[in-house]
Amino acid sequence: MAVLTKPTKPSAGEEQELLISGSEAVAEALTLADLDVVTAYPIRPYDTVMQAIAKKIANGKLVAEYIVAEGEHSQFEIVKHASTVGARVFCGSSGVGWMYAMEAITVTPALRVPMVALVGNRALDDPGAFGVEHNDALSVRDLGWLLVWIDTAQEALDTTLIAYRVAEDRRVLLPVAISADGAFLTHSQALTRVPPQEWVKKFLPPYDRGDLTLHPDNPITVAPQVNEDWVIEIRRQNNAATERAYGVIEEAYADFRKIFGRGPDNPWFEEYMTEDAEVILIGMGTLSLPVKVAIRKMREDGKKVGLIRLRWFRPFPYERLAHAVRRARVIGVIDRDYSFGSPFGSGVVANEVRAALYNAEHRPPLIGFICGLGGREVTLEDVHKATDICAAAARAGRAERGTYWLGVRE
Amino acid sequence: MAHLVCEVVYRGIFQKNLASRITRGIVLSARKAGKWGIAFGRYGDSPQRNGIPAKDFAIVADSHEELEQHMARYEPKELHVTICVDDTLSKGVESWAWYGLQPINRLLLPDGHLLMTSLQSPAALLRDIHKKETPYHLWILPGQASFSGLWVYKEDHTEARILGALAKIEPQVLSLDAVAAAIREAEWGSDLKVESARKAYERIGGRRVEPTEGNPEVPYSFEMPKWWEMREGLTIPSIPVGKPVEGGKGYRPERNPYFKKYTTRTMRPVIDFDTCVKCTLCWIQCPDSCFDVTPDGLYDANMESCCGCGVCEAVCPVKDCITMVNESAFEDNQSQWGLWRQGKDAYQVWLREKIQDRATTVRSHGFRYRGQYEEELAAGPLETGGGALASGIPGENAGRKGVAPPVRAEKATSIVTGVPEAPGA
Numbered sequence: 086m087a088v089l090t091k092p093t094k095p096s097a098g099e100e101q102e103l104l105i106s107g108s109e110a111v112a113e114a115l116t117l118a119d120l121d122v123v124t125a126y127p128i129r130p131y132d133t134v135m136q137a138i139a140k141k142i143a144n145g146k147l148v149a150e151y152i153v154a155e156g157e158h159s160q161f162e163i164v165k166h167a168s169t170v171g172a173r174v175f176c177g178s179s180g181v182g183w184m185y186a187m188e189a190i191t192v193t194p195a196l197r198v199p200m201v202a203l204v205g206n207r208a209l210d211d212p213g214a215f216g217v218e219h220n221d222a223l224s225v226r227d228l229g230w231l232l233v234w235i236d237t238a239q240e241a242l243d244t245t246l247i248a249y250r251v252a253e254d255r256r257v258l259l260p261v262a263i264s265a266d267g268a269f270l271t272h273s274q275a276l277t278r279v280p281p282q283e284w285v286k287k288f289l290p291p292y293d294r295g296d297l298t299l300h301p302d303n304p305i306t307v308a309p310q311v312n313e314d315w316v317i318e319i320r321r322q323n324n325a326a327t328e329r330a331y332g333v334i335e336e337a338y339a340d341f342r343k344i345f346g347r348g349p350d351n352p353w354f355e356e357y358m359t360e361d362a363e364v365i366l367i368g369m370g371t372l373s374l375p376v377k378v379a380i381r382k383m384r385e386d387g388k389k390v391g392l393i394r395l396r397w398f399r400p401f402p403y404e405r406l407a408h409a410v411r412r413a414r415v416i417g418v419i420d421r422d423y424s425f426g427s428p429f430g431s432g433v434v435a436n437e438v439r440a441a442l443y444n445a446e447h448r449p450p451l452i453g454f455i456c457g458l459g460g461r462e463v464t465l466e467d468v469h470k471a472t473d474i475c476a477a478a479a480r481a482g483r484a485e486r487g488t489y490w491l492g493v494r495e
Numbered sequence: 496m497a498h499l500v501c502e503v504v505y506r507g508i509f510q511k512n513l514a515s516r517i518t519r520g521i522v523l524s525a526r527k528a529g530k531w532g533i534a535f536g537r538y539g540d541s542p543q544r545n546g547i548p549a550k551d552f553a554i555v556a557d558s559h560e561e562l563e564q565h566m567a568r569y570e571p572k573e574l575h576v577t578i579c580v581d582d583t584l585s586k587g588v589e590s591w592a593w594y595g596l597q598p599i600n601r602l603l604l605p606d607g608h609l610l611m612t613s614l615q616s617p618a619a620l621l622r623d624i625h626k627k628e629t630p631y632h633l634w635i636l637p638g639q640a641s642f643s644g645l646w647v648y649k650e651d652h653t654e655a656r657i658l659g660a661l662a663k664i665e666p667q668v669l670s671l672d673a674v675a676a677a678i679r680e681a682e683w684g685s686d687l688k689v690e691s692a693r694k695a696y697e698r699i700g701g702r703r704v705e706p707t708e709g710n711p712e713v714p715y716s717f718e719m720p721k722w723w724e725m726r727e728g729l730t731i732p733s734i735p736v737g738k739p740v741e742g743g744k745g746y747r748p749e750r751n752p753y754f755k756k757y758t759t760r761t762m763r764p765v766i767d768f769d770t771c772v773k774c775t776l777c778w779i780q781c782p783d784s785c786f787d788v789t790p791d792g793l794y795d796a797n798m799e800s801c802c803g804c805g806v807c808e809a810v811c812p813v814k815d816c817i818t819m820v821n822e823s824a825f826e827d828n829q830s831q832w833g834l835w836r837q838g839k840d841a842y843q844v845w846l847r848e849k850i851q852d853r854a855t856t857v858r859s860h861g862f863r864y865r866g867q868y869e870e871e872l873a874a875g876p877l878e879t880g881g882g883a884l885a886s887g888i889p890g891e892n893a894g895r896k897g898v899a900p901p902v903r904a905e906k907a908t909s910i911v912t913g914v915p916e917a918p919g920a
Contacts, residue, residue: 267538
């Protein structure tokens with residue numbers, strides 16, 4: 086179980102408690118981060134963030150360029166360029182809007198542009214639907230974007246600040262996409278602590294691209310055309326930056342804890358009642374809530390069940406994860422996504438965890454569950470059912486099937 | 496360990512900000528007493544659509560862990576309190592998020608509370624509210640469907656009054672002092688609003704509703720198909736062409752068999768078939784193809800598919816031929832033309848009663864001319880809905896249609912059921 090450090094005495098100023106949504110919490114963080122350029126194009130549920138930022142600017146709380154683009158592709162192109170000249174930038178989208186921007190999204194990591202984007206997770210069309218699925222953000226998992234999933238409005242605020250710190254670190258300089266479940270996070274208002282500006286100043290240094298800044302005083306050309314003599318070296322550089330992100334993320338969370346007096350010891354994932362757990366469930370985002378509540382009930386009944394809620398998906402914490410499940414007798418991964426035709430027909434996270442454990446000493450049976458697609462609730466019954474299936478596999482020492490779909494009208 | 500799960504049922508756009516203020520107010524009031532809370536809208540709803548029923552929720556609890564316990568179901572299935580801010584929703588809720596008709600009291604726990612803003616009597620409301628197997632309490636906060644918080648509309652204190660009433664209904668979770676403190680700090684709050692909350696706390700009255708009371712109709716519902724029963728490729732059958740009726744003399748368009756609009760509307764057209772000139776404008780202009788063509792060439796608005804937009808009234812060239820009337824004046828969805836055919840004199844009596852009653856022909860979900868709301872506010876106290884209503888029949892023809900003074904304060908005899916009702920029943 087992740088231990089929250091005890092709040093230390095605030096060094097200057099006081100935190101303020103507000104009743105705000107996850108989207109509004111992101112806007113609070115952007116205000117504290119003194120954002121320079123933001124682009125917007127509406128799509129639900131991300132649009133709640135752009136509205137919250139617009140309100141901040143209109144109310145004089147934030148001074149930033151707010152550019153309404155004519156589509157998502159331009160939205161990502163504009164901030165890419167702004168970031169290259171040294172502006173701290175933000176944008177975001179959801180579902181097919183994110184996909185429409187794909188070409189701009191693809192070129193961003195290679196240019197080492199530290200944009201922070203909010204993906205309000207939404208099912209991809211068709212069918213047109215608003216509800217949450219993680220396939221939109223996961224579609225960029227191989228491209229050099231750092232991907233992090235959040236669970237609460239507080240985590241939305243904190244993670245936005247951390248994202249800038251990691252993205253803009255000269256050792257990294259990569260874009261970060263923060264994934265927030267549509268509805269469950271973007272549209273729910275929870276009590277959230279907003280830190281004072283001084284703390285944020287201490288945590289987040291000004292953005293400085295140094296010799297990579299596009300400026301007349303620093304004549305450079307960005308993104309020349311190249312042939313096969315150059316490409317693989319460029320990819321190798323990107324890979325090195327992604328690997329350095331592991332250490333930078335650890336550093337950022339440690340500093341965050343020191344300055345803000347809260348935040349997890351383990352940046353990568355939250356562990357809930359896993360110390361002695363025989364069954365460990367793994368998932369991302371807000372499905373942690375029904376899973377935790379179901380686990381409390383099962384613990385009352387003497388069942389040893391725990392949860393690992395993944396925050397960072399890129400870079401993927403494979404070593405730490407293998408260590409965390411070393412004593413489990415079975416693992417159940419609940420995917421709020423799909424990967425048709427994949428090994429075992431499992432979701433993306435289940436197969437990622439399988440791969441992470443392949444060389445591990447302890448490799449318990451792993452079962453994938455596909456659940457909660459299109460915004461359907463992951464219910465307490467779903468969690469109980471998944472746990473029962475896992476427990477049976479633990480007793481048998483092997484999983485009968487690789488994947489189960491839960492909560493479908495069968 | 497005390498906790499409270501509430502919903503606010505409201506009409507899209509018009510009451511979106513009002514509903515949000517109420518749920519935020521509940522959480523912030525509870526926070527004053529050291530409790531935890533969360534406020535959220537039902538995501539599958541479409542609160543940006545005019546008049547579409549939608550829901551907001553507020554959950555508060557003593558501890559964070561207890562709050563999580565009750566948040567674990569994103570859409571609460573059991574409620575302590577349902578707050579309804581438009582009494583036409585007493586007929587039930589058909590939202591974007593939900594198929595079929597959901598009775599307004601459906602999610603209430605036994606002995607739960609239904610708090611409605613309305614100018615109707617409990618007896619009148621209970622003719623619409625569906626029967627429930629367990630008893631509950633009905634509380635009426637006098638007032639019209641409010642637009643408080645919507646753009647330029649004046650504050651009528653509805654959110655503060657609801658919070659004050661709630662402190663009376665659920666004192667173990669919300670104290671009046673906590674409510675007052677939260678209202679004072681809200682961006683929409685003021686000392687005057689605190690005063691309104693206190694008045695509502697003192698004056699609100701409720702009564703117990705027994706399982707024998709209410710509308711006995713079984714609400715419309717249907718079963719959703721299994722995944723393997725659904726057609727592949729995201730295809731659904733189209734609505735087929737309509738069928739002739741009564742030997743080809745009349746015509747009825749086919750309609751979506753799954754999506755009815757019984758409670759989507761807040762008003763419905765009442766048609767004078769004796770003055771209709773068969774110009775076809777209502778039939779052509781209706782965006783929902785809700786008019787059936789009768790064998791005698793008249794146009795009968797079918798209540799399965801009318802969403803109450805008022806376009807027919809606006810385009811009708813004949814004085815008083817089509818008049819939009821508040822849904823609360825009706826207890827069924829029967830064909831008006833069928834009624835007219837049974838007896839034309841009786842129909843005229845029924846028609847006059849409906850269209851001359853200013854209590855039911857005034858707006859329910861929209862103002863029809865600039866300044867109408869200000870006139871209502873200036874005319875009288877808020878608790879009676881702003882006093883006598885300044886003008887009346889909505890629709891673009893309003894200026895040309897004569898308005899008779901109110902003939903009664905309550906609903907009178909229905910010629911359908913034949914049951915008279917004493918005022919104040």
